[in-house]
Amino acid sequence: MPKQLTEMLKGTLEGVVLAVLAGRAAYGYEITTWLREQGFADIAEGTIYALLLRIEQRGLVDVEKRPSEKGPPRKVYSLNAQGGEYLDEFWRTWAFLTERLERLRSGQESEHAQQQESQGRQQEEGI
Template identity: 75%
Template sequence: MASQMTEMLKGTLEGIVLAVLADRPAYGYEITARLRDEGFTDLVEGTVYALLIRIEQRGFVDVEKVPSEKGPPRKVYSLNANGRAQLTEFWKTWSFLQTRIDRLRDREV
């Protein structure tokens, strides 16, 4: 089941991270920790960092470098208007898929 979860997560992780950032700005490790608190316990930090680079390049987040007590400045990501629009589209797509998947599952029962 772990590999199936990993594959499904790949397709939805961008929307999940955008949803986390919709609550409040955060830096990479903080995002990973929040996701783990939500039950995504097998999530690797490197996966989140790679995703953050992609969503920054796609213009979905604003980035601010904030001094850190330990080491170099942290990049704090906040959702911008493009990111909010992308998140809205993600939720529409998610609802569409969820409805159809639920119908298929209910036929099996």
């Protein structure tokens, strides 16, 4: 994963995981597997487990231990009301940022096109 993508993902991964949990309860490995299937191939399990611990400590998820056929019980995470409110705020912030970034990009594209047009006229005029 390119370094820039990795850095951006660090800032949004908490919201991404909460969004996954808004759809269904899941355990750490299940979340990691799903994210990898969605194209986040380089996400480490340890990153997800550390994040789950942080959001659990902040009271954003409920945790239930469920028996596992393959070893000790699994901690299954589900989004609670506080986590839902946090996720709503995440989406509002995301919408704000993406709108501003699109505006910035559109402005740069327009400016770039104007500069190229101006340079083309100058070359035609022999300036």
